[in-house]
Amino acid sequence: MPDHGYVWAAVGLSFAITWLLRALPFAVLAPLRDSAVVAHLGPRLPVGAMLVLAVYTVRDVEPSSALAVGAGLAATVGLHLWRRNAMLSVLGGTAVHVALLSALG
Amino acid sequence: MHHLRLAVHDTRSVSFAYLALGATLGVLVVHSGLEWWWATVFTALVYAGSLEFLLVGLVVAAVPLATVALTAFLVNLRHVFYAVSFPLHRIRGAAGKALGTFGLTDEAFALVTAKPPNEWTGPRILWLQGFCQLYWVSGATAGALLGSLVPSSIAGLEFTLTALFVVLALDAHRTRRDVPTAVIAALSAVVALLLFHERMLLVAMALFTAGLLARRAVSSRRTVDA
Incomplete structure (x- = not known):
């Protein structure tokens, strides 16, 4: 079991670095908020950021669980296009994935 | 009361994912040999999901603090892009802006940017972020406390995060086709x-x-x- 002082230091560093990365860019961008480039990028970044993160979460998928991931994705997207209920889509997609994973595993 | 109801409404799409993923993190914390309350400390202070999952492995392996710092930097560097779209100018006061940037997770970013900036008031953004973190900390703490009772976590539960990002991408796309x-x-x-x-x-x-x-x-x- 690691020493408490060490873990607290790791937590403190992670806290400080994460917060600075989230806060400092606003100071840099504040004068640019009315610029045409920021106005162009602003509304378009969210969809890209979420897509990139979704791909990132499946970066280590093994071939053996590819089917479970594919089916989970299809269920999530299908449910969301059909009912537009985020909780249902996340719950349904995860349920399909977990069920297939344990059935095939 | 008004803000409380709005916050529950604004965060209903992420609540399950936060609770389930938080619980997964909590189970990982105790199964890695750390005391349960570190799950609460990690989620309350670090509050960056993917980094917290990595941090468990790093501190258990007792890697140098410089490695922890570098990992935190690389994993969260993407957040510098979020300042372009997130309406921090809707939040007034230094304390409010400090809270607003501390709670600027991927999920909070997606929820807030899915609506035009002028539909948000400062308090509404902060309450939304507060509820996001409440779900996350509660899930992790519960998972850590229950995790000592169960032999292992359910395989594949981490897919919750994938499904959540897919849903947030679809919602972001719907805002602007x-x-x-x-x-x-x-x-x-x-x-x-x-x-x-x-x-x-x-x-x-x-x-x-x-x-x-x-x-x-x-x-x-x-x-x-x-």
């Missing part, structure tokens, strides 16, 4: 994944931003030509 943007993002993600794998996040965001700027340059030239 712009297919080329989604295509540029998907291409950027796949190229970065193939070239950089574990370190793809930042490259993908940079490629995506460059792609958007290139597309803007090309279309504005066309407008000038015409």
Whole structure:
């Protein structure tokens, strides 16, 4: 079991670095908020950021669980296009994935 | 009361994912040999999901603090892009802005940017972020406390995060139906994944931003030509 002082230091560093990365860019961008480039990028970044993160979460998928991931994705997207209920889509997609994973595993 | 109800409403799409993923993190914390309350400390103070999952492995392996710092930097560097879209100017006062940036997770970013900035008041954003963190900390604490009772976590539960990001992407796309943007993002993600794998996040965001700027340059030239 690691020493408490060490873990607290790791937590403190992670806290400080994460917060600075989230806060400092606003100071840099504040004068640019009315610029045409920021106005162009602003509304378009969210969809890209979420897509990139979704791909990132499946970066280590093994071939053996590819089917479970594919089916989970299809269920999530299908449910969301059909009912537009985020909780249902996340719950349904995860349920399909977990069920297939344990059935095939 | 009004703000409380709004916050529950604003966060209903992420509540389950936060609770389930938080519980997964809590189970990981105790199964890695850390005391249960570290799950509460990690989620309350670090509050960056993917980093917290990595942090458990790092501190258990007792890696140098410089490695922890570098990991925190690389995993969360993507957040610098969020200042472009997040309406922090709706939040007044230094304390409010401090809280607003502390709670600027991927999920809070997606929820807030899914509506036009003028639909948000400062308190409404902060309450939304507060509820997000409440779900996350509660899930992790409960998972850590129950985790000592169960032999192992359910395989595949981490897919919750994938499903959540897919749902948030679909909702973001619905706000602004712009297919080329989604295509540029998907291409950027796949190229970065193939070239950089574990370190793809930042490259993908940079490629995506460059792609958007290139597309803007090309279309504005066309407008000038015409």
